[in-house]
Amino acid sequence: MEWADGKIRCRWVNPKNERYIRYHDEEWGVLVHVDQKLFEMLILECFQAGLSLECVLNKREAFREAFDGFDFEKVCAYTEDKLKVLRSNPGIIRNRLKMQVAVTNARVFREIQKEYGSFSEYLWRWTDSKVVYEIGKTSSELSDRISKDMKKRGMKFVGSKVNYAYLHAVGVIYSHENNCFLANQGAEHDSVATAPVSFGIS
Template sequence: MSEQDNHIMQWADGRVRCRWCNPQNPLYIAYHDAEWGVPCHDDQRLFEMLVLEGFQAGLSWECVLNKREGFRQAFDGFDPLVIARYPDEKLEALRHDSRIIRNKLKIRAARTNARVFLAIQAEWGCFDAYLWHWTQGKVICEQGCTRSLLSDQISADLKKRGMTFVGTTIIYAYLQAMGVICSHDEGCWKQVQHAEDRPVCP
């Protein structure tokens, strides 16, 4: 099955999926079916995915997804309170942890961003309120984009607050993952299933 064809034919289970989903990777299929594009309002998961999207920079999401359980173990379940207090020794130890992507700047960004995340929680009551206020709680539906005015604005604000690895392309991918932007391909069973839940479709 070619990358161009895999979104227009039925898969082994009879469902049609987005063309980016790897039919040979059960983790990727499960992620596509159960997580990607589903509106998320849980701060713990919002933080986890923010960190992981930062680690994806320059890599494929599949690479990060395959290591997600290792990341969870190495980063204390992505508890921002714990990560915000990581000493430099912990960051150095993570550089030698084979369970994760061992990039020095991305590891350091996890601590920096945890601290900013906590500050946003303190200001807004929860990160969920901050994130969804940008669209007044609505889901935006669009396909074929890698950035938008919305991701530009959120990226700029997060950078102003001190976060790193939150460029507009990273934030756009994050918004798609968290369901703020619904980008399932036309014909994908998820796009069809949630059609009535997408009030801002063009």
């Protein structure tokens, strides 16, 4: 594939979508430790279930506006009236169940934050704050275990495949393809694990 800037990117990137390209180049696989961003990506990945990431990213700004900047405290307080407003918003994915799940997951997110001090602490404890470098998968032992724990806590739409995509989005897993110009850059970071790590919260 020929790219205008001469850089080679992962095959899943649409070269005609600048928004998608920027996401790949500037966000995908970058470490996230800020809870607000972790919540935003969790909600977007849940809405992506059964759809494409590109579809969701194209509506990202509309989602941010509709969901109060992904302020999870505000989302926790959403009422049925607010959900009706969201379901009438043509700029976002108007799936009734996913909208209700966003509120449910926000409340569980808040409980996890209270338990661990931050959601970031909860998430990164699964790999002892190390980044896992791997390619060619759609799920893993790690995403299986985190998914199981999230579901046990009451989250919805967080199956292993959705969870694996989420871990990519927030940098827990680094998966740029071997010929991508960003391949192996994660391995330059001190916290990257290129060998198997033991998964689980102690």
